[in-house]
Amino acid sequence: MGYATHVVGSEELTNVIESSPKVERIISGLFWSPSAFSTLVAAAWYFTVVAHTAEAAYVAYHCRxxxxxxxxxxxxxxxxxxxTGFPVTMKATELFGVASKSKR
Known part of the structure; x- marks a missing residue:
């Protein structure tokens, strides 16, 4: 997603999809149009960055x-x-739980 967003770009991703009729049919059937798909890829990338940063802030706060x-x-x-996001957050949450129980 990051590569498609920052290196390829939405317009070029749309052009690549439209250059292959079979791929364009599949993408259009699932995501309305190649342009909508390109926009969704970029939106998903930015959401992922924000979500992972929020998770990381939560983990760092509880580590401290x-x-x-x-x-x-x-x-x-x-x-x-x-x-990595969620997998590490879950392991950290387990550690926080163990630490909280040992304080009681």
């Missing part, structure tokens, strides 16, 4: 507050979560 990690460690968790 719940796990009492250093800034460097919280930053490492932030970058890891930005890259």
């Amino acid at each position: 507050t719940t796990l009492k990690t250093t800034h460097a460690t919280a930053l490492k968790w932030f970058f890891l979560t930005c890259c």
Whole structure:
């Protein structure tokens, strides 16, 4: 999605899809038109970036507050979560749960 959005661009992605009638038929059947598909790809990319950044901020915050990690460690968790998203967030949430239970 990032490659299609930032390198290829929406207009060129639309042109590539339209250059192959078979692909254009499939895309048009699922997404109304190649242009709409290109727009949805870009929107999905930006949504993913925002969602992963929000998850990463959540994880970094809890690393600092719940796990009492250093800034460097919280930053490492932030970058890891930005890259992978949900799988790392779930593992971090498990760690936060264990840390919370051990404080009781």
